[in-house]
Amino acid sequence: xxDTDRQRVAxxxxxxxxxxxxxxxxxxxxxxxxxxxxxxxxxxxCRLAAWAPxxxxxxxxxxxxxTGEGRTRLGNTIADALDxxxxxxxxxxxxxxxxYLRAPMMLVVGSVAGESTIRTVENxxxxxxxxxxxxxxxxxxxxxSFWSSSNPAADAAVAALCGWEPGTATVAVxxxxxxxxxxxxxxxxxxxxxxxxx
Numbered sequence: 001x002x003d004t005d006r007q008r009v010a011x012x013x014x015x016x017x018x019x020x021x022x023x024x025x026x027x028x029x030x031x032x033x034x035x036x037x038x039x040x041x042x043x044x045x046c047r048l049a050a051w052a053p054x055x056x057x058x059x060x061x062x063x064x065x066x067t068g069e070g071r072t073r074l075g076n077t078i079a080d081a082l083d084x085x086x087x088x089x090x091x092x093x094x095x096x097x098x099x100y101l102r103a104p105m106m107l108v109v110g111s112v113a114g115e116s117t118i119r120t121v122e123n124x125x126x127x128x129x130x131x132x133x134x135x136x137x138x139x140x141x142x143x144x145s146f147w148s149s150s151n152p153a154a155d156a157a158v159a160a161l162c163g164w165e166p167g168t169a170t171v172a173v174x175x176x177x178x179x180x181x182x183x184x185x186x187x188x189x190x191x192x193x194x195x196x197x198x
Contacts, residue, residue: 031177060123113167
């Protein structure tokens with residue numbers, strides 16, 4: 001955005017501050033694994049996430065926080081649910097058993113199934129929006145975050161572990177921790193916006 005464009009959009013409330021916040025968010029696993037993230041902070045981030053848009057107001061997101069040995073239990077649950085025959089390297093499954101120990105807090109976010117295919121898709125879209133809102137909130141709180149995916153083959157096992165409804169899909173496994181270094185901003189191409197006036 002050049003100076004002329006900045007002048008055109010000046011005066012739009014707190015947009016500049018929000019833009020700076022969004023641009024400062026980094027996907028990072030460079031965190032202190034021993035410095036705990038307060039549970040109250042994570043619960044506040046989940047409340048913030050629940051302000052995401054939700055078409056049918058059915059609040060489809062589900063949250064489960066894992067700390068301490070709970071992180072190992074999460075990894076083992078996923079690893080045990082996977083079929084070694086579908087992996088080209090067995091160590092990929094073994095990695096699940098220890099990968100969640102890299103951050104002091106693992107937050108699993110699920111999306112409940114809808115009464116139809118389209119509702120299930122809309123629920124997942126809403127839950128993804130909730131995750132992005134949560135990540136921005138984590139950045140505002142000074143946390144580093146990393147949005148990781150699970151494996152769909154483990155969704156049923158993860159839902160059971162978390163106490164969620166059957167059919168709940170895992171949308172995100174979010175690593176949360178206090179950063180140990182500052183990362184440079186990646187180069188992002190400007191989005192192409194089609195403008196249609198007729």
